[in-house]
Amino acid sequence: MTEPVLYAVTDGVATITLNRPDAMNSLDVATKVALRDTVLEASGDDAVRCVVLTGTGRAFCVGQDLKEHVTILNDSSSDALFRTVPDHYNPTVTALATMPKPVVAAVNGVAAGAGASLAFACDFRVVAETAGFNLAFSGIALSCDTGSSWTLPKLVGRAKALELLYFPRTIKADEALALGLATTVVPGDGLADEVAGLARRLAEGPTVSYGAIRRSLEYSAGHDFVSSLAFEAEMMALTGGTADHRNAVDAFVAKQKPVFEGR
Numbered sequence: 001m002t003e004p005v006l007y008a009v010t011d012g013v014a015t016i017t018l019n020r021p022d023a024m025n026s027l028d029v030a031t032k033v034a035l036r037d038t039v040l041e042a043s044g045d046d047a048v049r050c051v052v053l054t055g056t057g058r059a060f061c062v063g064q065d066l067k068e069h070v071t072i073l074n075d076s077s078s079d080a081l082f083r084t085v086p087d088h089y090n091p092t093v094t095a096l097a098t099m100p101k102p103v104v105a106a107v108n109g110v111a112a113g114a115g116a117s118l119a120f121a122c123d124f125r126v127v128a129e130t131a132g133f134n135l136a137f138s139g140i141a142l143s144c145d146t147g148s149s150w151t152l153p154k155l156v157g158r159a160k161a162l163e164l165l166y167f168p169r170t171i172k173a174d175e176a177l178a179l180g181l182a183t184t185v186v187p188g189d190g191l192a193d194e195v196a197g198l199a200r201r202l203a204e205g206p207t208v209s210y211g212a213i214r215r216s217l218e219y220s221a222g223h224d225f226v227s228s229l230a231f232e233a234e235m236m237a238l239t240g241g242t243a244d245h246r247n248a249v250d251a252f253v254a255k256q257k258p259v260f261e262g263r
Contacts (some may be wrong), residue, residue: 002019003019003034004018004019004020004028004030004031005017005018005019005031005034005035005038006019006033007041007042008055009042009045009047009048009221010169011046011200012047012048012049012050012204012262013049013050013051013052013199013202013203014045014048014050014052015052015054016035016038016039016042016051016052016053016054017049017054017055017056018031018035018053018055018056019055019056020056021055021056021058022057022108023053023056023065023067024057024058024059024061024062024110025056025057025059025060025061025062025115026033026061026062026063026064026066027061027063027064027065027088027114028065029068029080029084029088029113031065032084032088032089032092033072033088035088035092036088036091036092036095037055039053039092039095039096039099040091040095041049042099043050043095043099043100043101043263045233046262048101048103048261049102049202049203049205049207050101050102050103050104050199050202050203051096051099051101051102051103051104051145052103052104052105052106052118052199053096053103053104053105053106053118053122054105054107054108054195055108055109055115056104056108056251057108057109057199058109058110058248059108059109059111059115060105060106060107060108060109060110060111060115060119060131061083061111061112061114061118062110062111062112062113062115062136063112063113063114063115063116063117063136064084064114066109066242067111068180069081069113075178076114080168081089085145085146088118088204089114089145089146090146090147091233092118092146092177093117093118093121093146093147094147096118096121096122097121097130097147097151097218098214098215098218099211099214100207100208100210100211100212100215101207101210101211102123102124102202102205102210102228103121103122103123103124103201104122104123104124104125104126104195104198104202105118105122105124105125105126106120106126106191106192106195107125107126107127107131107133107182108128108129108131108191109128109130109131110131110132110133110134110170110187111131111132111133111134112133112134112135113134113135113136113137113146114145114146115184116133116134116135116136116148116216117144117145117146117147117151117152119146119154120147120148120151120152120155121146121151121183123214124183124184125176125181125182125184126182126183126184126186126191126194126195126198126200127173127176127177127182127183127184127185127186128173128185128186128187128188128191129173129174129185129186129187129188130173130188131173132170132171132172132173132176133167133170133176133181134154134168134170134171135148135164135165136168137165137166137168138165138166138168139168139226144165148165150221152164152165154221155179155180155181156179156181164169173185178214204260205224205243205260206239206244206245206248206260206262207260207262207263208238208239208242208244208263209242209244209245210238210263212236212238212239213235215231215235216228216231216232216235219231240261242263243261243262243263244258244260244261244262247259247260247261248260
């Protein structure tokens with residue numbers, strides 16, 4: 001049986017690959033469980049200093065597997081329909097958005113519904129020029145999930161977020177770049193190299209510093225200015241005590257390039 005999610009770690013980079021190309025990497029229960037557990041594994045692994053999320057075939061991820069969804073919807077004895085957001089989507093996207101290391105979405109094809117939301121939770125979205133995003137939720141009379149109510153307005157503003165959610169359509173790569181949904185757009189045959197270069201740079205960087213920056217931005221989004229300053233001070237104390245900081249200062253004084261070990 002083919003694994004629905006592939007996982008590999010090389011030189012500090014963990015690559016998580018959705019592997020249901022015949023179903024456009026849609027998320028059935030088995031895939032959601034595997035993805036959640038794999039993201040949590042990468043989050044907790046100190047040897048992992050950068051995470052890449054991508055898909056196989058012509059899609060990044062088109063969100064919920066609607067064929068399975070219909071079966072669950074028709075089963076009046078099952079509460080699986082109501083469990084999947086708290087049991088699967090929420091812990092997965094929380095781990096992506098809050099893990100103490102950078103996360104890159106390599107958007108190889110269409111990212112729709114929860115698939116788009118997963119990409120929006122990453123720090124960088126490197127998008128193939130043939131790919132696109134679609135906030136498909138209201139098209140099937142559902143609310144948004146997988147964190148898009150939080151991430152999307154921060155990327156494009158509240159008014160644009162409402163428009164994209166109310167009236168779902170495919171947002172092509174060039175428009176995604178203009179809106180801020182994409183970090184970089186590259187030719188499809190250059191996606192792997194572009195992502196590899198970015199991931200390598202991140203994996204060779206000051207991992208604790210990156211994690212503290214992620215935490216600071218997340219904290220400030222829900223707190224006032226004074227509280228955010230206090231949290232910044234905590235993160236500065238944390239990073240100021242790392243070996244990477246000491247080595248970087250020593251390298252600066254010696255006019256050398258620092259080598260970061262992620263600790």
